[in-house]
Every structure is written in C-alpha cells, then in structure tokens.
Amino acid sequence: MDIKWINRFNITNLCPPRGAFFDNIRGLSHLLLVATSMLLTAPIWATPDDEPLGMGxxxxxxxxxxxxxxxxxxxxxxxxxxxQISGWLNRVDxxxxxxxxxxxxxxxxxxxxxxxxxxxxxxxxxxxxxxxxxxxxxxxxxxxxxxxxxxxxxxxxxxxxxxxxxxxxxxxxxxxxxxxxxxxxxxxxxxxxxxxxxxxxxxxxxxxxxxxxxxxxxxxxxxxxxxxxxxxxxxxxxxxxxxxxxxxxxxxxxxxxSGKVNIKVNLDAGMPLLAVTTPYHQMSRSEQHDSSVGLRLTKVVNRERDFVLRWQPALNDEPTALAFSQSGKTHYPESTHELSASLLAGRSDTAKATNETISDYGLVMLMPPQDESRHKMARELILVIDTSGSMNGESILQAKSALRHALAGLSHVDSFNIIAFDSSVSVLSPTPLAATAVNLGLAHQFVNALTADGGTEMAPALATALASKNDTEERGNSALRQVVFITDGAVTNEQGLFNLIAQHIGRSRLFTIGIGAAPNGYFMERAAQVGRGTYTYIGNLSEVGKEIGLLLEKIENPVISNVEIALSDGSIPDYWPVSIGDLYANEPILVAVRLRAKQHQFRSDELLVSGELDGQFWQRRVAITRTSQAAGMDLVWARKKIAALLLSQNSSNHELVKRQVTQVALAYHLVSPxxxxxxxxxxxxxxxxxxxxxxxxxxxxxVATQAKWPKTGSGSRLYLAIGGLMMLLLLVYWLSYTSCVRRYLINHFKLSMEVTR
Amino acid sequence: MATGLSVVRRRYVIVGVVIASLLMIKGGYMQAKAHFAQYLIEQAWQRTLVDNLAHRPWSWADTFPVAKLSFVHQSAAQQGGDLFVLAGASGRNLAFGPAAILGNSEVNRWGNTIIAGHRDTHFARLKGVTVGQLIKLQDSGGAERLYRVSNTHIVEEHDTQLLFAADGLQLTLITCYPFEELSERSKLRFVVIALPIDSASLPAESLVKLDRHDSISA
Structure with a gap:
C-alpha cells in the first residue's frame, strides 16, 4: 500500500529528490503538524455554530x-x-x-x-x-x-x-x-x-x-x-x-x-423615589409621581441580557423591621372557573369571599440595626480545604484559588487558620494566627504546597475546625468563628457528619463551598444548613474570585444571630423558612408568616423578633401593617414552604414530601414540581x-445555571492516534532512505517513465 | 539494512520515535488503567456484596464501588463485561471506571442515579444503546433491578436540566459526544435515560435496611 502511494507520488513529482520523498525534516514536521491539526479539527463539525441570540x-x-x-x-x-410593583411585592404577567x-x-x-x-x-x-x-x-x-x-x-x-x-x-x-x-x-x-x-x-x-x-x-x-x-x-x-x-x-x-420581548413596569414604591435605573435596557418613563413611575422599554428587545431594575427610595432612616399582612388567600381550590376569574380580576375582593377558617398571611422583613458607631467585629476565619484524590485536577486549582481570595479578604484585626485534609488532617498552625504579612506569607506557602491525593476523612477535619477554645475564653473575646469549608463533598457517612456538625457548631458558622464539575450539592447544602451558614457553588476557575468575595463580604458583619419570631402572646406563627439563621449587616431577611385569622388583630398587633446581639439577648417588637392592596403574600408564603419542603427531601421521606408539596401547591394554586x-x-x-x-x-x-456535566472524555485515543501517525510517518521517512527501496523505486520509476512514453 | 540517512537526520528520527512512543504509551496506559482497574474494583465490589459496607479498590483510593452496571442483550457495538460504578464523578475516578454523581438519590431505591463514563473507554458502548434496551443495575445490597432505556439526548455541556429532571426512580447514563471525537474536551454530552421496569418487584428486605440519607431536622 505504501509502495502504491509512493508510486503515485513519483509520477506527479518527476524529479524525486535523493532518496527521500520528504526532502528534509522540516517538510516532515510540516506534514505531521498538518496531520495532527486535521485530527484535532476533524470532529469540530459537531460543535454548535455561533447562532445569533434570539428568543427561541x-x-x-x-x-x-x-x-x-x-x-x-x-x-x-x-x-x-x-x-406591577407595589412596595415589596412584584406581580408579573x-x-x-x-x-x-x-x-x-x-x-x-x-x-x-x-x-x-x-x-x-x-x-x-x-x-x-x-x-x-x-x-x-x-x-x-x-x-x-x-x-x-x-x-x-x-x-x-x-x-x-x-x-x-x-x-x-x-x-x-x-x-x-x-x-x-x-x-x-x-x-x-x-x-x-x-x-x-x-x-x-x-x-x-x-x-x-x-x-x-x-x-x-x-x-x-x-x-x-x-x-x-x-x-x-x-x-x-x-x-x-x-x-x-x-x-x-x-x-x-x-x-x-426572532422573538422579541417587551417590558412594561408599573412601579409604586410607596415611598418617595430618588432614582430608578435599568442598567442594561433603555426605558422611557410614561408617568411619574412622587412615589410611583411607569416604565416602558423604548424598543422591543432580543433576549440577550437579563432585565434588571433598581430603585432607591428616599428613606429618612433605614427600617429595622417591617411587617405587612393580608387576610385570606388569592385562590380558592373549591372555586369554579368563574370565581377564580373574578378573583384574578379584582383581588381586593378576596376578603369578601372569606369564611371562618381563613388565615392571614404576612411578610416580615428584618433589617439589622444600622449603627455607625459599632466597630467592625474581629473574626476568626477557619479555612478548611479538601485535598483528597477526588479533588485532583481543576478542582484543587479552584479550591486553592478560593483560599487565596479568602486570605486576601482578611483585615488586620482578623485571625485565621488553614486546615487541609485527605486521609489525615494537616493544620497550618495549632492556634489561629493573626493576619499579619508574615503569617499570610506562611499561609500562601502552605496553600501552594497542597496536592490532591488520598482518601476523604472529613470527620476529624470538621472536628478540628469546629473545636473552639473553651467557653469562658470565648465569651471574653467575641470574635466570630466562621468556618469556610471547600470540598467536592465526596463523602460516605453523611448522616454522621451532620450529627457531628450539629454537636460541635456552638457559636461557629459553617459555610460550605462546592467545587468541581459535579460536587455533592445535596450534602453541602444540608451541612451548611446544620452549620447555620450558607452553601455556595463555584462552577469554574474564573468565578472563584467573585463568589468568594461576595460570600466574605456578606458574612463580614453578622449583627444578630439565632433570629426567631413569635407573637407577643408567646405563640409561634407558621413561618418559612423555618430556620432564619443570622442577620448580617446590609442583608435583610424576609420571612413569610401565616397567622390565624384576626389573631394579631384583637390580642396583639405585634410580632416579637428575638435573637442575640453581641452575645446579649436582643428583642424587638414589630407592628404589623395591614395593607388592603398587598395581595399575594399567601403565594409567597406557600412558595417558601414548598422550597423548604423540597430541600428536606431525602430517600426516607420523599413520598411524604411529595404529598405535602402537592397539597400545599393545590391549596394555594401554585405550579410546583x-x-x-x-x-x-x-x-x-x-x-x-x-x-x-x-x-x-x-x-x-x-442561561440559568453555571452547572456543568462532568468531563467524560480522556485523550487516550488522541494520544494513540497522534503517536501512531507519527510512527507511521517516521517509518515511511526512514524506509525512503533504505538502499533496497531506493533501488526498487528508481527501477520502478524508470519503468513507469517508459510506459508513459 | 543500510540506510542513506545522515547522522543528524538519524538523530531527528530517533527523537521522533521516542516522542511517538511516549504518546502511544500515554494513551495505552490510560486505556489499560481503565481496563484493569475494573478487576480491582470488582474485588472490592464482591467484598461490599458480602458485608454491605464501602470497600476501597486499592488502599490509596478515594472512592469505592456503589453499583454494578450490565447491559442486557448487548449488540456487537457494545462488547464488554459488567461495569463497576464508583462513587463520585471526579476526573480521577472516571479514569478508573464509570462513576455515579453524588447527590440526593440512592441506587435502585429512589431519585435519579446519574452515572458518567469516558466515551473512549467504559462508556464507548453507549454508542450502541437503543431505546427499549434493558440495563441491569445491582446495588450494594445485592438487589438487582432492570431499567429500560426510554430515550436518549444530546445536550450542551451547560444544559444540565436532565441532571435534575426526575420525579421517581431513574437511571441516567452520560458520556461525551460525539463518540468518534478523539480529544479530551467536548462541549456535548450524550445522555441515556432509563426507567425502572416494574416498581412492584422491589425486594422487601432492601426497604427495611437503614437509609444512607436520614432526614435531618430542619
């Protein structure tokens, strides 16, 4: 086969160079390059073209x-x-x-x-x-x-x-x-x-x-x-x-x-407006009053960027807590088509359709007290990194980058420590270090030296991270312990770990960060829940800096911890999310509440919000504002309840959760899974x-998630193919120099020349 | 055989041969690793079947087998024995065997069990998957369950809806697409969705067994 090929080569090239068909190595390398690039580019036909963006x-x-x-x-x-935005609620058609x-x-x-x-x-x-x-x-x-x-x-x-x-x-x-x-x-x-x-x-x-x-x-x-x-x-x-x-x-x-989008906004802030902006789209204002404004896109747009609307009300002083309530639901399951149509048309009529069993629904917004005189609290940041074998590859690079970003976010009053674990636990320092330049240098060295190998023994690492100094010492210095746990969550004994976290969490807070293509988000979300923190997923290396920055900024200044809600007569309303957690500066929490009808109207018009402020018991009474127009709070309540139920779903209760979610969704007329x-x-x-x-x-x-399927290809066949091709070309090259082949070819060449004549 | 190659050229050829063989060894090693690791994983799986505990296939491993996957009525394009599925679809695990994405599901019990595999080794056989084909999955309790392929999809790397879409028990197999492509990176995934055939035949004893995911109080 080679010979045949070579023969053809000869005929087209009437002056075969001495002994070679590739006159020098450069020619050979060119050929190799071309062949390899062909190999690499050949399958690209299957990748999608850059279609213009449009709306489906x-x-x-x-x-x-x-x-x-x-x-x-x-x-x-x-x-x-x-x-239709009214106050805190947005109704969208x-x-x-x-x-x-x-x-x-x-x-x-x-x-x-x-x-x-x-x-x-x-x-x-x-x-x-x-x-x-x-x-x-x-x-x-x-x-x-x-x-x-x-x-x-x-x-x-x-x-x-x-x-x-x-x-x-x-x-x-x-x-x-x-x-x-x-x-x-x-x-x-x-x-x-x-x-x-x-x-x-x-x-x-x-x-x-x-x-x-x-x-x-x-x-x-x-x-x-x-x-x-x-x-x-x-x-x-x-x-x-x-x-x-x-x-x-x-x-x-x-x-x-292609399909277009048109957006109309009716904003009724309920407070005087200072500024209204839409960073990505041009809007024209149709009507403007002190507190309300009508907006409309200047032209219909393609679906390219998310629509974002921001507005600033003129507030004399920031609210610390707000509560609204409405009476009754928006939809009634027993209602006929006509009734629900009328309910949709005039939602203010809802109250008329009420009966005895109707509940009131409310929203409670908790705003941390904005006290300028409060000094920034010192924090103790414990960074835990998983260096087990499963983190090998891009995951460990992401994790290391996350660590570096976290270290960069420390201020001079903070202290920190780094714990790395695989089969065993290694600690940067036995006690937390002050965030000095020298210590940070040590930390960077420690981080750089980390490699991913070995098993995942998470329990000892968690115990080390959560084990704090004894209680008296802790009370003396009110530094916050924040444990940032960076892992892919490849663990076996999840329940045991949840128990361990629950037992040792104390005043620490656990923030989990999921890394890699397919981290065990199930485990990490629940671990963070037990550890009273949050779960962040970071999909790729370029997102690390931004996500870590956001997390550290958010958790920088917790103001009130262990927030709970009760009515002033001591009874606890039905509120979601169930565990409110901590209240951070600049990050208000919204809780949806269901109250028995008129309960708060006759006995007490107030909710009691309690928690811990700087280690002290903190409590605030919040008056409930009854708004006639704020319909749809029941929907928000039910949506929050469904989300919480779905989060608690696992293999032993999934049928139960499914029934509960179905029941809530049917009762409140919501679309759910x-x-x-x-x-x-x-x-x-x-x-x-x-x-x-x-x-x-x-x-x-x-574009809704940054999740990705795992990488399911290895280059083994590519290496084999390139290697094999190189071998073949080198063999041909070498053969072309051998005397017998040369002799044969020259004879053959002469012959063929005669034939053509 | 005497050659007319000059010394310099011979040197170039030798370097080329070394590079070529290194590449081939690298590729071959990957293939061999994928092939022979399955034997070690099988041994660990046998031990798991006995005591229903996690066993590492080798002492320094960061994973353990969670299931045995076999294709019933294999066509010619799907030659190969049973596959042993590792826990956690990390890049390293995938080099040794198909691996299950960890999540809120349990093999043969509930939820969407998603198993990823390399298209050039273990899951090369997915190329021949046809709708209606049966797939058998054995869990660590030893119980076996049959799944029927209900459909296949080709999706973008970031189009992960199928990762979540499941109301009940489901088996999802994924690999890179197209199958013929040689490179390591791929923007597409081939997804096989299989549903259990008869939910009634769930062995009673496996229901009694304590669950891996107990409820945690909210």
Whole structure:
C-alpha cells in the first residue's frame, strides 16, 4: 500500500529528490503538524455554530417523522412582560404570543426561564376574545387532561415546572393563521440591599446543541424516542426537530425576525423615589409621581441580557423591621372557573369571599440595626480545604484559588487558620494566627504546597475546625468563628457528619463551598444548613474570585444571630423558612408568616423578633401593617414552604414530601414540581379530518445555571492516534532512505517513465 | 539494512520515535488503567456484596464501588463485561471506571442515579444503546433491578436540566459526544435515560435496611 502511494507520488513529482520523498525534516514536521491539526479539527463539525441570540423559535415538523422538508418554517414567540410593583411585592404577567403562520395545525412547546423564587399561580389561555382560566392539577392529571384535549382537537394549554426557574408552556391545536396568547402570572418579593431595591427578570439565553450534521453522523438518534408517558421524551423530540428547522432556516439565509420581548413596569414604591435605573435596557418613563413611575422599554428587545431594575427610595432612616399582612388567600381550590376569574380580576375582593377558617398571611422583613458607631467585629476565619484524590485536577486549582481570595479578604484585626485534609488532617498552625504579612506569607506557602491525593476523612477535619477554645475564653473575646469549608463533598457517612456538625457548631458558622464539575450539592447544602451558614457553588476557575468575595463580604458583619419570631402572646406563627439563621449587616431577611385569622388583630398587633446581639439577648417588637392592596403574600408564603419542603427531601421521606408539596401547591394554586396549570377549551376547534403537527420553541437554552456535566472524555485515543501517525510517518521517512527501496523505486520509476512514453 | 540517512537526520528520527512512543504509551496506559482497574474494583465490589459496607479498590483510593452496571442483550457495538460504578464523578475516578454523581438519590431505591463514563473507554458502548434496551443495575445490597432505556439526548455541556429532571426512580447514563471525537474536551454530552421496569418487584428486605440519607431536622 505504501509502495502504491509512493508510486503515485513519483509520477506527479518527476524529479524525486535523493532518496527521500520528504526532502528534509522540516517538510516532515510540516506534514505531521498538518496531520495532527486535521485530527484535532476533524470532529469540530459537531460543535454548535455561533447562532445569533434570539428568543427561541416556534417551529414544527409533520408528525410522520420526516424531518427536513422544504415546507418548514421557524416562527418567533413574542413575549410581553408587565410588572406591577407595589412596595415589596412584584406581580408579573408574562404574555406569550403563539402565532401560527403556517398552513397546518400545530401543537407548540416553549421552554422559558422565570426568576428562581417566582410563585406561579395563574395561567389564562386567550383565543380571540375568549379567555380560558387555567386550573392547578397534579402533574399527572393535568398532563392527561391536556393530552385528551389535544387528541380531541380542543384548544388547550399546559404549564409545567422543570426546575425552580425553568418552565414549559404547551399549546394544542393552533389553527393556521391563528394567534393564541398564554398569559402566566407570578408573585415575587423584590430584593432590598443597602438602601436599594432591585429585581431581575431572566432573559439571557444561549443556543442549544444543534445536530448540524445529524444526517452525516454515524450515530443516528432513535427517532422513535417519543414515549407518551414521558414528558422529557416528547420534549427531546421537539428539540431535535426544532434544531433541524433552525439550521435549515439559517441555511436559507436567515429566518424572519426572532422573538422579541417587551417590558412594561408599573412601579409604586410607596415611598418617595430618588432614582430608578435599568442598567442594561433603555426605558422611557410614561408617568411619574412622587412615589410611583411607569416604565416602558423604548424598543422591543432580543433576549440577550437579563432585565434588571433598581430603585432607591428616599428613606429618612433605614427600617429595622417591617411587617405587612393580608387576610385570606388569592385562590380558592373549591372555586369554579368563574370565581377564580373574578378573583384574578379584582383581588381586593378576596376578603369578601372569606369564611371562618381563613388565615392571614404576612411578610416580615428584618433589617439589622444600622449603627455607625459599632466597630467592625474581629473574626476568626477557619479555612478548611479538601485535598483528597477526588479533588485532583481543576478542582484543587479552584479550591486553592478560593483560599487565596479568602486570605486576601482578611483585615488586620482578623485571625485565621488553614486546615487541609485527605486521609489525615494537616493544620497550618495549632492556634489561629493573626493576619499579619508574615503569617499570610506562611499561609500562601502552605496553600501552594497542597496536592490532591488520598482518601476523604472529613470527620476529624470538621472536628478540628469546629473545636473552639473553651467557653469562658470565648465569651471574653467575641470574635466570630466562621468556618469556610471547600470540598467536592465526596463523602460516605453523611448522616454522621451532620450529627457531628450539629454537636460541635456552638457559636461557629459553617459555610460550605462546592467545587468541581459535579460536587455533592445535596450534602453541602444540608451541612451548611446544620452549620447555620450558607452553601455556595463555584462552577469554574474564573468565578472563584467573585463568589468568594461576595460570600466574605456578606458574612463580614453578622449583627444578630439565632433570629426567631413569635407573637407577643408567646405563640409561634407558621413561618418559612423555618430556620432564619443570622442577620448580617446590609442583608435583610424576609420571612413569610401565616397567622390565624384576626389573631394579631384583637390580642396583639405585634410580632416579637428575638435573637442575640453581641452575645446579649436582643428583642424587638414589630407592628404589623395591614395593607388592603398587598395581595399575594399567601403565594409567597406557600412558595417558601414548598422550597423548604423540597430541600428536606431525602430517600426516607420523599413520598411524604411529595404529598405535602402537592397539597400545599393545590391549596394555594401554585405550579410546583408535582403540580401543573392546565386550561382546556370546551368545544373542539380542529376538524378531525385535519392532522396536527408538533412544534417547539425551545431551541434556545436559558442561561440559568453555571452547572456543568462532568468531563467524560480522556485523550487516550488522541494520544494513540497522534503517536501512531507519527510512527507511521517516521517509518515511511526512514524506509525512503533504505538502499533496497531506493533501488526498487528508481527501477520502478524508470519503468513507469517508459510506459508513459 | 543500510540506510542513506545522515547522522543528524538519524538523530531527528530517533527523537521522533521516542516522542511517538511516549504518546502511544500515554494513551495505552490510560486505556489499560481503565481496563484493569475494573478487576480491582470488582474485588472490592464482591467484598461490599458480602458485608454491605464501602470497600476501597486499592488502599490509596478515594472512592469505592456503589453499583454494578450490565447491559442486557448487548449488540456487537457494545462488547464488554459488567461495569463497576464508583462513587463520585471526579476526573480521577472516571479514569478508573464509570462513576455515579453524588447527590440526593440512592441506587435502585429512589431519585435519579446519574452515572458518567469516558466515551473512549467504559462508556464507548453507549454508542450502541437503543431505546427499549434493558440495563441491569445491582446495588450494594445485592438487589438487582432492570431499567429500560426510554430515550436518549444530546445536550450542551451547560444544559444540565436532565441532571435534575426526575420525579421517581431513574437511571441516567452520560458520556461525551460525539463518540468518534478523539480529544479530551467536548462541549456535548450524550445522555441515556432509563426507567425502572416494574416498581412492584422491589425486594422487601432492601426497604427495611437503614437509609444512607436520614432526614435531618430542619
């Protein structure tokens, strides 16, 4: 085979150089380079192109499964967002306009992000002038009802939750040329920090994987993947279809305009406004009063950046605690369509529909006392780093970088220590060191020398980190002990570790930091919960500095610890999150409370908030402001309860938690992992003679997480291939110099020359 | 054989040969490591089956086997024996065997068990996975459970929705995609979703066994 190749080479090159086909090493190395780069670049055809950002396409393929027909078109879904901010609450209506420009009947699927804490409680389906109000059902029942309607040719819509911040809306039987609007409403609390309110609406998306060469690829995806019982299956099918369409459109020289977003905000701060800013989008103000303002995007935008709105009220003095309450719920499960429609329309009427068993719902905002004279508290920062074998690779680099950033954040009054553990525990110093330049230098040396190897024996390390000086000494100096625990959480005896933390936590606080591609977030989230701290996940090296900085800044100045809420008669209201934890400066806490009806009205109008301030008992009475317009606090309460329940889920109680979450979600009309909203038209609109196609607008991936799948490739075959190729080329090169081959080739060459003559 | 190579050129050739063989040794070592580590892991697994405790496959290991994965009715493209699954999908573990992502789930009991593997070694066989194929998973209690492949996906590296999407018991296998690509880094993942066939056949005794994740009081 070589000879044949060489022969051809000879004919094209009539003057073979002396003995060689590669006249010098440079030529050989060039060839090697070219060959290697070909090897490396060859598979790149499979990576997604840089598609322009846009808002997902509604596109479809005929159900018979013959993709890539010329009849395919991509259609954008436009979104209209309307926000009504009143005080601390934000009511958002998201209108998704599904338009069928094709000449076929369509079923559409659209996946989109919403804020993490959104309590989605309503969906309406608008067909022309008719409005169908969605109902909350268990996920299975809703799905069944939707599928039945779909099959019967009725118009229907379904809203399901994939993740706390990712939702999917589906519409069935969209007639050619028809336009339906799915309107989704959610309730949200706005964020407050350092005198400024803010809210964020997720808009950023990235292109999903598109199988550009699914046709040429040897791996063909099973097209029969649709399984009715499995939602993801259907989704993925849609997904695959839409990719083909997307590519097809792009090949056709670009599709029509992609989906756009329009945002309207009605801000009623309830206090005089100093400034309103939208850092990433241009807005025009329509009406402005002292305390309220109407905002509107100057032009509809593509989904590129999250929408952020910030506003500063003019506060004479910062609030220390606030409480609002409302009477009754927003939705009533027993209510008929008409009633819930009327409730939606005029929420202030809720009170009229009350009965005896109704509760009151409230929000309590706790603001740390802002005392300028308070000196910054000295803290003792214990940095614990996991150097076990599982941290090998990028994880340990991230962890070390995190340590360096944490060390850089220390001030001269602080003290610190570093504990590294794998199979054994090694400590920078037996006692905490003052944050002097010399000690920090030692610490950096210690960090640089760390390597990842060995097992994960977490218990001794935790015990060392949490073991503090004896109590009397501790009371004398009120330094804060903060343990920052950097690990991937690859542990076996999780329950034992939780117990250990609970026993030894004392006045320390445990902040866990998850590192690596797939850390055991389950363990770390709960460890932080037991350790009364927080869990931070850092996905990649470039995020380390920012995330550590944020964490250290947040926990820099705890003001009140062990916060609890009670009514002034001593009874404890039903509040979520259950463990409030510590109150840090500049970081208020919002707690949602449920109170027995009128309990606080007759007996006591106050809540008692208690905690520990500088080691002393601290208590404050908070008057509850009853606001007639602040509806939706029950939704916030239920959403917080669901989040807390889901966090406590584990293998021994998951059925129970599922039941509880379902029950809460049904009672408060919320979409949850186990409940969906479904709206079905009463009369069939699609004649049975017409066939219907599936469509999807989920071609774009919401940028909602920084999580990543683990790395599942090693370069073994690449090394083998490059090595083998090099060997082969060197062999050919060497052979070309051997006398016998030379002689043979010269003879052969002469022969072939004669033949050609 | 006498060659016309000059001394300098011969030297270049020798250097080239050394580099080439180093590369091949490196690649071969990775393959061999992946292959032979499975035998050690199997031994640890046998001990685990006896006493239902975690055993390290070698003394300095930072992991232990948590399950045995076997493909029922393997097609020609999926040759290979049973696979022993390690705990924790870190880069190091993945070099030795497929590894389960640690999380709020338990093999054969509840939640989404996600197992990652290298596309060039253990999970090269995922290329031949077909919908409807059966996968058998043995847990540390010795109980075996059959899963049927319900569908496959190709997703972006950052598109981790499937990491979470599960209401009940589910098995998710992931590897890099495309399979033919040689390099170490890949932006895509091939995800196989399998659901248990009959939930009724759960062995009663495994339910009694104490749980790894006991509830913690909130």
């Amino acid at each position: 396409y509604l596109s479809y393929t005929p159900v018979d499964g013959s993709p890539l027909k010329s009849s395919q078109i991509g259609l954008p879904i436009n979104t209209d967002v309307e926000m 998201v209108k998704q306009v599904f338009v069928n420009h094709s000449d076929q009947w369509l079923n559409g699927t659209y996946q989109f992000p919403l804020p993490q804490d959104a309590a989605v409680d309503a969906m309406t389906l608008t067909i022309g002038t008719r409005v169908i109000v969605g109902e909350v059902k268990t996920k299975g029942a809703a799905k069944k009802q939707f599928e039945q309607a779909k099959a019967a040719g009725k118009k229907a819509s379904l809203l399901t939750q994939q993740r706390p911040n990712i939702f999917t809306s589906q519409v069935a039987n969209l007639a050619p040329g028809e336009r339906v609007v799915v309107e989704i409403s959610y309730q949200q609390i706005v964020r407050y920090r350092q005198g400024e309110f803010s809210l964020r609406f997720p808009m950023a998306i990235t292109p999903r994987y598109s199988p550009l060469s699914a046709k040429v690829s040897a791996v063909t995806l099973p097209q029969s993947a649709i399984s009715d019982g499995l939602e993801m299956g259907v989704l993925s099918q849609h997904l695959a279809d839409s990719h083909d369409n997307l590519n097809h459109d792009n090949q056709d020289g670009g599709s029509q305009s 186990y409940t969906s909203l479904v709206a079905v038209d009463k009369t069939p609109s699609r004649p049975s003679s017409e066939t219907v196609s599936n469509a999807s607008a989920s071609a774009m991936l919401p």
